[in-house]
Amino acid sequence: MSKHSTDADVAFIKALAEILNTNDLTELSVKREYAEDDSLDVRVVKQANVITTTHAAPAMQMAAAAPMAAAPATNEDPAQHPGALTSPMVGTAYMAAEPGAKPFVALGDKVAEGDTVLIIEAMKTMNHIPATRAGTIKRILFEDGSAVEYGAPLMIIE
Known part of the structure; x- marks a missing residue:
């Protein structure tokens, strides 16, 4: 000091x-x-705003580039959820392989364990992040193109 x-x-x-x-x-x-x-x-x-969505009707499905709808406020820590998919690294998280491409997953999609659900760019390398379990995408906890920290919850798969 x-x-x-x-x-x-x-x-x-x-x-x-x-x-x-x-x-x-x-x-x-x-x-x-x-x-x-x-x-x-x-x-x-800078404190990042964590935006979550708990469910979406077909009319509320949004493009990957659009901000997610905010979920009702809860006191739960998404990182402690048993279906939490956490970031394995620091980087920039993307919902699709390239700008304008179809997102890997959307709310309500069913995934198998090992399916790619997002990409994290770290040190100019695109790292495909697989689903850690089979289930349904219930929440997406990051905005497309946002910076993520190691261990940060990214999605909830139930």
Whole structure:
């Protein structure tokens, strides 16, 4: 932590927050060195909105690029759900193989264990993520093209 706080530090942190927003990032960490034993460590994190859908009538089925409809608020942690499919890595999650393509799955779709349900791009590599169990896609917990963290719940398969 810096031994001094200045208006320049505040401006620096505001600039980092602006970079975070304009580049659609979720987290940014920087260490600013002042002297041999004086530095400022800054970590700026944008809270991602988790949007879920518990069910959808045929009229409510949405394109993969459209935002998901919000589910009623609950106190349950989706990561603790026995049917939770969690992210095996940090990256960007996609519902389809390429922009404009048909999504791998939609709400209500039945999947077999091992079926590809999404892709996570990490380090310029497209990683196909398989269903961890057979069942029906009950909830999709991320937006197409959003950043995901390791262990974050992505879908609920029941």
